[in-house]
Amino acid sequence: MANSCWGIFRESTHSPGRESDDTEILRLTGKHLEAKGFHVELKTADALAEAETDRPRFVFLMCERVEVLERLRALEVDGVPHVNSPRAVHNTYRDRMIVVLDEANVPFIQSRIVATTEQPDADAFPVWVKRGDVHNTQEGDVVLARTAAAIHEALRGLAARGIPRAVLQPHVDGDLIKFYGIGAGGGHHHEPPWFRWFYHKDQRLAGHPLDVRQLARLVRRAASALGLEVYGGDAIATASGELVLLDVNAWPSFALYRDEASAAIAAYLVLRFSGGRR
Ligand SMILES: Nc1ncnc2c1ncn2[C@@H]1O[C@H](COP(=O)(O)OP(=O)(O)OP(=O)(O)O)[C@@H](O)[C@H]1O
Ligand SMILES: [Mg+2]
Numbered sequence: 001m002a003n004s005c006w007g008i009f010r011e012s013t014h015s016p017g018r019e020s021d022d023t024e025i026l027r028l029t030g031k032h033l034e035a036k037g038f039h040v041e042l043k044t045a046d047a048l049a050e051a052e053t054d055r056p057r058f059v060f061l062m063c064e065r066v067e068v069l070e071r072l073r074a075l076e077v078d079g080v081p082h083v084n085s086p087r088a089v090h091n092t093y094r095d096r097m098i099v100v101l102d103e104a105n106v107p108f109i110q111s112r113i114v115a116t117t118e119q120p121d122a123d124a125f126p127v128w129v130k131r132g133d134v135h136n137t138q139e140g141d142v143v144l145a146r147t148a149a150a151i152h153e154a155l156r157g158l159a160a161r162g163i164p165r166a167v168l169q170p171h172v173d174g175d176l177i178k179f180y181g182i183g184a185g186g187g188h189h190h191e192p193p194w195f196r197w198f199y200h201k202d203q204r205l206a207g208h209p210l211d212v213r214q215l216a217r218l219v220r221r222a223a224s225a226l227g228l229e230v231y232g233g234d235a236i237a238t239a240s241g242e243l244v245l246l247d248v249n250a251w252p253s254f255a256l257y258r259d260e261a262s263a264a265i266a267a268y269l270v271l272r273f274s275g276g277r278r
Helices: 019-035 066-075 088-092 094-103 147-162 212-225 256-274
Strands: 004-009 039-043 058-061 110-114 127-131 142-145 164-168 175-182 192-201 230-237 242-251
Touching: 004 019, 019 039, 019 256, 039 175, 058 066, 058 256, 066 088, 088 094, 088 175, 094 164, 094 212, 142 147, 147 164, 175 256, 192 212, 212 230, 212 242, 230 256
Parallel strands: 004 039, 004 058
Antiparallel strands: 110 164, 127 142, 127 164, 175 192, 175 230, 230 242
């Protein structure tokens, strides 16, 4: 069908505690696309494995597993455009993200990639120990360690689960910011990219200086380097006014902005897939 598109849900194992928020943003985006005349088929990542007869005109996706991304990548190479591009989603795997952002000269939290079989020490504590691949999916994936022994224990836990690499980061004090963006790269189709931010609610705000334009610019540069078009993440505003980017994720749940974001994503997808240049 000329106007058919697929929306792919995030794997539920990658949405701990957020299954319904993650499902809702994809569903709502699909509804907006239907209102614009598209025929939308929402699928689980597992359902993709089944033999497909039709080729969609485009795919929008929240899934993250490498095998699924590879399958979609084949479809993309075959000429079906995807948002986010499967390669961009893969770039958000923590160990890849660090390398890609470093290569693009985008400032990111100081990060050290280690093997989970190592017993590293640190110059200062506390230290965050994070699995090297996907974001937090269960207890033990993202741990705050206050001693070298705690780092080793966290690494052992990851190694025992077959996770080969981890990332160590210093703890950064400051006001925790969450952000969401749609349309990286400085605005395709001459539209300004959609950007929202807020202070994470579970914290006592110090009220450190925050340059919102600088935040938006930092986030856009990161998204653009990773190739993301629908994204979110975390940053810290420090006492000195410095912004430290902690994390960038592909297609988050947009929970607080779901209605607005789903309409904005659908509008972006329509522009993006109506033959316009990327
Ligand atoms: N280096 C750091 N300094 C201060 N706080 C941190 C640091 N790293 C992580 N955190 C805290 O831990 C949270 C989760 O870290 P991060 O975003 O890197 O992991 P994640 O896997 O994406 O988890 P989530 O899915 O919960 O966002 C951050 O929102 C922040 O509150
Ligand atoms: Mg995060």
